[in-house]
Amino acid sequence: MPAFLNDEQHWQRLREHLEAFERRIEDGFAVDAQTREERLQARTREWAQAIEEERPESLIEVLCFTLGEELYAIETRHVAAALPLPQFTPLPGTPPFVLGIVGVRGHIVSVLDLRVFFQLPIEGLSDKNYLVVLRSADMEFGLLADRIRGIEQLRRDSLQSELANLTGIRARYLLGVTLDQKTVLDGARLLGDPDLLVRDEE
Amino acid sequence: MPLDRDALRQRLLASFRAEAAERLATLADVLANWRESSASQDDIESLFREVHSIKGASRAAGVGQIEQLCHAWENLLSAVRHGDLPLDGERVELCRLTLKVVQRLHAEQAVDDHELAQLIDSLNDSAQGRAVALPEMAAGAPETPRDPATVRVTTQRLDALLFHSEVLLQHKLEAQAHARALKEHAAAFEPQRVKRTLGAGALRQLRDNIEGVPAELREALGDALDHLDWSMAQFDRLHFSASRMAKEAGLLAVGMTRLSESLVAEVQEALLLSGASLFEGVPAMVQDIASQAGKRVELEVDGANLQIDKRILDELRSVLTHLLRNAVDHGLETPEQRGLRGKRAVGRLQVELIQEAADRFELRVSDDGQGIDIGRLKAKAVAAGRLTPEQAEAMGTREAQALIFVSGLSTSAMLTDISGRGLGMAIIQDTVERLGGRIEIDSAMGQGTCFHLHLPLSLSTFRAVIVRNAERVFAVPALAVERCLRLPTSAIRTLENRPSVSFEGRVLPLWPLGDVLGLAQPPLGEGDLTLLLLRVRGERFVLLVEELLGDQEIIVKSLGKQLVRVRNLMGATLLGDGRLVPILHPADLYRSALASEASSLSQQARPRDSAVARRLLVAEDSFTSRGLLKAILEAAGYRVVTANDGLEAWNALKQSHFDLLVSDVEMPRLDGFTLTSRIRADRELAELPVVLVTALHSAEDRARGLEAGANAYLAKGGFEQENLLEAIRRLL
Numbered sequence: 001m002p003a004f005l006n007d008e009q010h011w012q013r014l015r016e017h018l019e020a021f022e023r024r025i026e027d028g029f030a031v032d033a034q035t036r037e038e039r040l041q042a043r044t045r046e047w048a049q050a051i052e053e054e055r056p057e058s059l060i061e062v063l064c065f066t067l068g069e070e071l072y073a074i075e076t077r078h079v080a081a082a083l084p085l086p087q088f089t090p091l092p093g094t095p096p097f098v099l100g101i102v103g104v105r106g107h108i109v110s111v112l113d114l115r116v117f118f119q120l121p122i123e124g125l126s127d128k129n130y131l132v133v134l135r136s137a138d139m140e141f142g143l144l145a146d147r148i149r150g151i152e153q154l155r156r157d158s159l160q161s162e163l164a165n166l167t168g169i170r171a172r173y174l175l176g177v178t179l180d181q182k183t184v185l186d187g188a189r190l191l192g193d194p195d196l197l198v199r200d201e202e
Numbered sequence: 203m204p205l206d207r208d209a210l211r212q213r214l215l216a217s218f219r220a221e222a223a224e225r226l227a228t229l230a231d232v233l234a235n236w237r238e239s240s241a242s243q244d245d246i247e248s249l250f251r252e253v254h255s256i257k258g259a260s261r262a263a264g265v266g267q268i269e270q271l272c273h274a275w276e277n278l279l280s281a282v283r284h285g286d287l288p289l290d291g292e293r294v295e296l297c298r299l300t301l302k303v304v305q306r307l308h309a310e311q312a313v314d315d316h317e318l319a320q321l322i323d324s325l326n327d328s329a330q331g332r333a334v335a336l337p338e339m340a341a342g343a344p345e346t347p348r349d350p351a352t353v354r355v356t357t358q359r360l361d362a363l364l365f366h367s368e369v370l371l372q373h374k375l376e377a378q379a380h381a382r383a384l385k386e387h388a389a390a391f392e393p394q395r396v397k398r399t400l401g402a403g404a405l406r407q408l409r410d411n412i413e414g415v416p417a418e419l420r421e422a423l424g425d426a427l428d429h430l431d432w433s434m435a436q437f438d439r440l441h442f443s444a445s446r447m448a449k450e451a452g453l454l455a456v457g458m459t460r461l462s463e464s465l466v467a468e469v470q471e472a473l474l475l476s477g478a479s480l481f482e483g484v485p486a487m488v489q490d491i492a493s494q495a496g497k498r499v500e501l502e503v504d505g506a507n508l509q510i511d512k513r514i515l516d517e518l519r520s521v522l523t524h525l526l527r528n529a530v531d532h533g534l535e536t537p538e539q540r541g542l543r544g545k546r547a548v549g550r551l552q553v554e555l556i557q558e559a560a561d562r563f564e565l566r567v568s569d570d571g572q573g574i575d576i577g578r579l580k581a582k583a584v585a586a587g588r589l590t591p592e593q594a595e596a597m598g599t600r601e602a603q604a605l606i607f608v609s610g611l612s613t614s615a616m617l618t619d620i621s622g623r624g625l626g627m628a629i630i631q632d633t634v635e636r637l638g639g640r641i642e643i644d645s646a647m648g649q650g651t652c653f654h655l656h657l658p659l660s661l662s663t664f665r666a667v668i669v670r671n672a673e674r675v676f677a678v679p680a681l682a683v684e685r686c687l688r689l690p691t692s693a694i695r696t697l698e699n700r701p702s703v704s705f706e707g708r709v710l711p712l713w714p715l716g717d718v719l720g721l722a723q724p725p726l727g728e729g730d731l732t733l734l735l736l737r738v739r740g741e742r743f744v745l746l747v748e749e750l751l752g753d754q755e756i757i758v759k760s761l762g763k764q765l766v767r768v769r770n771l772m773g774a775t776l777l778g779d780g781r782l783v784p785i786l787h788p789a790d791l792y793r794s795a796l797a798s799e800a801s802s803l804s805q806q807a808r809p810r811d812s813a814v815a816r817r818l819l820v821a822e823d824s825f826t827s828r829g830l831l832k833a834i835l836e837a838a839g840y841r842v843v844t845a846n847d848g849l850e851a852w853n854a855l856k857q858s859h860f861d862l863l864v865s866d867v868e869m870p871r872l873d874g875f876t877l878t879s880r881i882r883a884d885r886e887l888a889e890l891p892v893v894l895v896t897a898l899h900s901a902e903d904r905a906r907g908l909e910a911g912a913n914a915y916l917a918k919g920g921f922e923q924e925n926l927l928e929a930i931r932r933l934l
Contacts (some may be wrong), residue, residue, distance in 0.1 A: 087825060089782040090674070091761070092719040093769045101761055101774055103372070103782050106365030108774055110762045129826055141764040200769040 059153045064182060065132060065145035068120045071182045072145075073152070075175075078187030080135035082148050085111070094198060099144055102131065109133055111142045112196070114185075117173065136191040159184055211264065218263035222308050225252045226301070230486035233298055234501075246289065249297070250279040256304070267318060268307050274325035275300050281329050296328055357512060360473055367462070367469045368757075368776065374455070374462040375780045381451040383871065388448040391441040398434065405430070470660060473513065477555040478506035480515050480522060487523065488551060491530045498537050498548045499530060505555030508563060511660040514637055518565060518657075521630050525567045525653055526551065528626065533571035533651050543648065545570065561659050568652035574645040576602045583608065601740065603643045607631045635789065636758065636772050638664040638681060664758055666775070666785060667734065668751040671715045672724050673844065675783045677775055678734060680753055682788035684742065685735040691726055703744055705735065712744040713795040719770055720798075722836070724748055725815075738788040743795060758785060770794055815841045816934055821851030821865040821877065822895075831864060831895070831926075838927050848872025852880060855887055861934060864926070867896035867907065875910045882911035891933035895926065 024032075031039070062073035063082060081104065088111055090100040097116040101108050111131060114120075131142040159176030173193075175184040190196065229252050232245055257272035275297070281287040303321060307313055408427065415423055481503050492499040534540075534549035541547060554566045580594040583605050589597070606627045634641045639657035658664060665680035685705075693703050694712060701712045712733070716723030734745045756775040761768060772787040818840045822828040832842045843860070845851035849871040851863065863881070867874035874894050881887045894912040896903070907915040914929040 087781070089774070089784065090829075091765075091768060091771060091784055092674075092721050093771070094765065098765070101765070101782060101784075103776055106368035108759050108762045108782070110764045112764070129824070139763050141762065197764060197766055198768055199766040 058156050060156050061151060062154055062182075062184060063132065063151055064149040065130065066147045066149060067114055067145055070118075070120065071149070071180075072114070072185055073154070073178070073182045074132065074134070074143075074185040074187050076151060078134045078136065078191060079132060080140070081131075081133040082145075083131055083133070085129040085131040085142075085144065093200070097196075098198065102142065104131075104133060104142070109140060109142045110198075111144055113144045115144075134187055134191055136188075139191045141196070154178060154184065214263040215265070218259050218265065219308070221259050222256055222268075225256050226305055226308060227483050227486075228252055229301055230305075230483065233294070233301060234485040234489040246279065246283050250276065250283050253279055265307075267313065268304060270322060271300065271304060271307070271318065271325075274322040274329075278325050278329040287329070293328060296324060300325065357475075360469070360512065363469050364473065367465045370458075370462045370465060372776075372780055374458040377451070377455040377458045381448070381455040384444070384448040384451045388441070388444040391437075391444060394437065395441070470511075473511055474509040474660070475512045475515055476506060477508040477510055477515070480510075480518055480555070481506055481553065484522065484526065484553070488526055488530060491527055495531055496536055497530060497534050499534065500548050500550050502550070502552045504553070505557075508555045508557055509659070510555070510563065511658075513661050514657060514659075517633055517637055518655075521633055521655070522553065522565070522567065524626055524630055526553070529567065529569040529571065529651070533569040533573075535572055557659075558656065563657060563659050565655040565657065566652060567655075568644075568650060570650040573647045573649055573651050574603055574606065574643070575647065579603075579605045603645055604739065606643070607641075607739070632789075635679075635681075637661070638679060638758070640681065661757055664756055665753060666756045667753045668777070668783065669715070669732075669734065669747040670749040670751055671747045672722055674721070675751065675777075675781060676715070677756055677783050677785040678736070678745075679772070679785065679788060682736050682738055683734055684737045686750055687733040687735060687744075688730040689733060690730055693731070703733065705744075708742070710735065710742055710744045711795070712746060713798060714746040717798050718745070718791055718795045724841070736788055736791070738792045741792055743792060745791070745795075756785070815839060816861040817841045817843065817859065818930070819843050819845060819851055819854055819860045819863045821845045821848055821863065821869065821874070823847050823866060823869045827866065834926065835864070835930075838930075840930075848874065848877040851877060855881065855890070860890065862891045862893065862930060864893045864895060864930070867894055867903070874912075875906055878907070878910040878912050893926070893929055893933070 061076045063076050063079050064071060064073045065082075066072070083104070086102045086104070088100040088102045091098065094100075097112050097114075099111040099113045101110050103109075109131075130145040130148050132145050132148070133140065133142045158178060160178075161174075161176040173186050173190050175186045177183055229249065232249050232252075235245070253272050253276045257269055257276055260266075260268040260272060278287075278293070278296070282289050282293065287293070300321060303313055303318070405427070408423070412420060412423060412427075484503065485501050488499055488501045529551055530549075534551075535543070535545075537547040540549065550570045552566070552568045554564075556564045556566060558564050576599060580589065580597065580602055583589040584591055584594050588605075588608060594602075607630075608628065631641055634655055634657065637657055638661075639655060642654040642656070643651065644654070645651040666677035667680055667683050667686065668675060668677055670676075687705065689703060689705075694701050695703070695709075702709050703712050704710070714723040715721075732747050732750050734747060734750075736743055736745060754777075756777070758773045758775060760773055761771065770787055770790045771784050772790075773785045774782055775785055777783055818835055820828060820831045820835065820842055822831060822844070823846055828844050828846075832844055835842045843854060845854050847869040848865070851865060852872060854860075855863065863877075865874045865877055869877075872880075874896065878892050878894065881890055881892060891913045892911065893914045893916065894907045895916045896907070904915050904917075913933050916925055916929065
């Protein structure tokens with residue numbers, strides 16, 4: 001309390017406070033007129049906001065995972081399973097993006113390393129390795145992932161599909177980038193790309 | 203619950219489709235046989251029954267068009283069946299026509315209403331054309347009673363069961379590993395117990411003489427002794443529960459093993475189907491091809507009762523189709539040509555399934571056509587640059603016949619290549635070899651061709667030799683392995699810079715497996731060489747591998763949908779210990795070997811630099827980290843062996859010599875700290891340099907690592923290869 005107030009002034013201030021409290025008690029603890037006005041205005045603004053209808057077809061459900069320093073997402077309709085990466089077996093004579101094969105529930109799935117496509121640095125020791133198995137009627141393979149971050153709903157129109165530094169092969173497999181900088185992969189394109197097939201001629 | 207009409211209809215339709223497909227296949231086969239031999243009463247009966255059943259089923263499923271058509275057809279057949287009408291050529295043709303339309307309707311192809319009406323009219327006319335009043339509709343002959351103990355299961359279900367049984371196999375292995383680990387854990391209590399007995403005397407002495415201890419210490423000592431008592435009791439409880447858990451885990455593992463083994467055996471058994479399923483639709487197909495090619499064929503099928511693994515039958519279906527198509531298109535002559543050569547106008551095709559041994563069978567496909575023209579085949583091969591004229595000249599009949607398996611040459615020399623399939627026979631050979639079989643040809647000019655496909659009855663009887671080379675394990679189909687040899691290094695001779703060995707009087711080319719596969723080949727060891735003598739399609743060659751791990755039965759699996767075909771590999775298999783191992787493709791290996799660059803052996807033959815590469819052991823449970831470490835260290839010129847955890851590393855260290863250990867700290871079974879302490883405590887290993895690489899980078903951890911006796915401690919956070927290599931260089 002500032003020093004220049006003398007005792008009388010203190011008493012005066014106290015009395016004013018008490019009067020204010022009394023008034024509020026009489027009014028049944030109502031807020032003062034100004035606060036009341038402000039609150040009503042705020043509520044009006046809130047209610048006046050047009051409700052944006054979340055149409056189900058405008059939402060896509062994606063599985064998010066990290067790979068290296070980056071965050072990726074892929075539509076869950078292409079995902080058959082996400083599991084800790086079992087011990088894999090590297091194969092001789094396969095292109096660099098094929099990390100090897102793993103056994104998943106009795107059958108064999110090849111493991112692709114997206115870092116090779118996206119020219120991400122393939123270094124650094126990471127201990128958490130997961131496999132995201134993508135499947136369509138006539139294709140199946142697993143993508144290497146560092147960590148699974150869970151499932152999210154994304155608005156399809158929130159995806160930004162042009163990004164200056166996304167070109168060539170990087171852009172080819174992308175559906176777009178979200179505002180929080182998740183890279184959304186084009187699962188249908190990945191699964192349907194004949195270039196990903198390994199078919200050595202005899 | 204309200205009846206969902208739509209769903210019900212869908213279900214009915216689905217079951218109608220399945221049933222009709224089966225019946226139509228039977229119908230097609232019966233009708234196909236009527237072409238060359240007259241129909242017996244039995245055939246007419248069975249035809250009538252099938253048509254009647256399809257009619258009934260289509261009515262139930264509400265497929266009106268099929269129902270109408272089958273109704274008219276049934277009327278005609280009914281008249282024939284009762285002997286009221288003769289079954290002449292015209293009527294057989296009408297039946298075929300009707301079948302075609304029903305098949306189209308069944309395949310949901312649009313059929314013109316007018317066409318349908320016309321066909322129904324013809325059927326009715328034919329049935330009534332002889333002015334015979336139609337007899338009363340007889341109720342359909344009763345269904346042949348089915349064995350109530352037999353049920354129908356779709357083969358997809360069986361496939362699913364097979365997958366499950368393999369997953370269970372995996373869990374069994376895991377349960378066994380857990381049981382072993384728990385047993386070791388319980389056993390780890392033992393030394394403590396032994397030491398306690400030794401220390402018991404000292405403790406008793408302390409306790410007895412507690413009065414003699416200065417008073418101010420007496421209480422503290424008493425407390426300490428009490429604490430010790432409590433700890434020991436606690437220790438006993440833990441020991442007891444560990445023993446109990448080990449025992450329970452052991453029982454669980456035994457139970458899982460028993461269950462898994464019997465399930466696998468049962469499923470294998472259930473997967474045996476009768477050979478008849480291979481022949482389904484074949485007679486009709488052969489007649490179709492024959493009509494298209496303007497030829498006449500009589501097909502004889504034998505051995506339909508043989509029980510064969512479904513997975514093999516699945517693969518054989520396209521093989522058989524291909525062989526029969528070839529036989530009709532290229533093997534058999536036209537009726538005129540046959541007439542000129544004094545043969546029956548109708549060509550003979552024979553398909554037989556013959557059991558050769560307890561676990562093998564033969565699929566024999568023979569025709570009495572013109573046979574393989576070796577002269578033309580050789581000329582073709584020379585023209586394609588596959589052979590020199592001299593080679594062609596020197597080639598024996600058998601070798602020359604095998605030329606049809608060479609891509610691009612296959613069928614063309616046999617006559618005209620209508621469909622332009624130059625790859626056909628090569629694919630057939632590939633399929634047969636992948637199934638663990640082989641293929642032989644018998645052919646005499648002008649008299650016919652016979653293909654003998656020798657195959658295993660069950661896929662579980664595919665044998666493979668398991669080898670290890672440069673830290674990787676591979677399976678080699680045993681069928682291709684003629685011998686496993688151990689020869690001294692001096693047995694290798696180099697001819698024109700190509701290594702070779704001589705064996706039983708013949709000089710055979712030799713390639714290190716790593717060179718063939720394009721992988722690093724480890725330098726030759728001190729002892730004898732391990733060699734595999736392979737024989738692939740008549741060619742013999744020798745592969746040098748690091749170690750032979752044994753031979754066993756394996757199940758061949760494809761590499762998945764994305765890896766359609768990978769050079770040098772024919773698939774992969776799951777070994778008993780849960781490891782997934784690639785299966786090498788012997789024919790590819792030979793091709794790759796011929797194409798491979800200068801052998802690593804010729805370089806090794808030169809005196810090596812005085813500095814022999816240092817041997818490092820990397821212990822790391824994360825395979826990514828393990829692979830990375832291995833790559834970094836190998837790039838720096840070290841020889842690297844890896845271990846999956848501390849215990850494996852310890853065993854490796856005890857078994858062979860290493861110059862340095864790079865180890866992770868957090869590992870299952872035995873962590874890096876404990877591993878380091880053990881090494882320091884070991885008489886032979888005490889001096890081994892140890893580098894710990896870890897994600898734990900607190901000061902305490904660092905201190906703990908160095909206290910345990912590590913020579914260097916690198917945190918993964920700031921991990922750079924230079925640091926690691928620098929540390930290693932410093933220590934070696």
